Amino acid sequence: MTQKTNWVIIGRHAVLESLTSGQAIDKVMTDRMISLPDIMEAAKKAGVPVQKVPMEKLNKFGANHQGVAAFKAMVEYQNLDELVPHLYEQGKNPLIVILDRITDVGNFGAITRSSEVLGADVIVFPARESAQLNADAVKRSSGALLRIPLCREKDLASAIRYLQQSGIMVLAADEKAKTSIHDIDFKKPVAIILGSEGEGVAPELLRKVDDIIYIPQAGKMDSLNVSVAAGIILYEIQRQRKG
């Protein structure tokens, strides 16, 4: 029930509490020899990945771990459904970046950096299959990860539906594109989904979006590094918006 560092919570009660109270937790580690159904259930509900490890690994975080440790996120997460109304209240024209399974820390960091600089309002990403937002990621983002609002979602499909219901056009940048970024009116509220380098945007998300876009001079979407493609699209959006 004690805490070895500020970033690690150990002990069954403390970990369960952290998961149910809405604290930002990156991952949970459990002793692979024991079963902790309450914690598994709470982690699943919170969209937090669970790693099964040998007990020796947990011992490093303190003697009283009781078979479980939770790692607090280095960054803070916000709720998309509080954030979006807030953007409208502030008189902003929402610009949202959605990262579908960007697991490379360098790409996640560079995209966050570009998003901050090029005026995106928030980064949305799934709890699973995203880069771990650790000290390295913060460094590679030039600290942008500590400044730009971040929404970690259990389910990107519902997040997309929610954005669309909030009047935001959701576009995917993917090699299955039909529409050039020159032919999109970016003066409207917009969210851009960028997909994993290997696989692009997930098919179940592509079915939900308002359009699939490409960079006209750049051939197929996967012909550019994803952080370069993100930078170009954000640049084009601001070029159109600011004239």
Add this chain to the structure above:
Amino acid sequence: MTQKTNWVIIGRHAVLESLTSGQAIDKVMTDRMISLPDIMEAAKKAGVPVQKVPMEKLNKFGANHQGVAAFKAMVEYQNLDELVPHLYEQGKNPLIVILDRITDVGNFGAITRSSEVLGADVIVFPARESAQLNADAVKRSSGALLRIPLCREKDLASAIRYLQQSGIMVLAADEKAKTSIHDIDFKKPVAIILGSEGEGVAPELLRKVDDIIYIPQAGKMDSLNVSVAAGIILYEIQRQRKG
């Protein structure tokens, strides 16, 4: 005088021959206990860096190294003063990317990838203080390093002078910028210098360029990752050129 692999040349005569014949050599290693003035001189002339190492390191490449090994470049280099007239002969509107001390393999690779996709004709970079163009760099460029012409120059200042004499406008992307990329006429032949992430473009090069440019929506030049900035500038050039 034998060769252990295709990439390593050992023996004094063979290394000297490789340096004087204009072969693309990445670097030379010499036994730090001996002096090889002919090879030092030839390496200097060819702009090839020399590393002094313990003899044990050279032994790995074969028994007959005679205190010296040369590493063939994985990529091929071309001569800028043959390449530029050739671009004009082909009826091209030259678009040249100059990388001033980009040492990060990931950035060098990503910029090469963007350059190929966004239609740059050649990458120019200095023999010293550039990323090593090894298998990792080739991979991170998605193979573009094997396809786009590469010019490794002993002296970027003379390369810039040569380009200007050939009718090419040379621009530096640097935080000391005065001119927005929206205010440049990119329909002219153009070369863009991108500088090292830490220091930007070297002051002695900034003094020679025709203008220093910035990305209007992106604040200071160093606020974006250099490969993202390169991608945006190349995109803007092609947007203007292709309409």
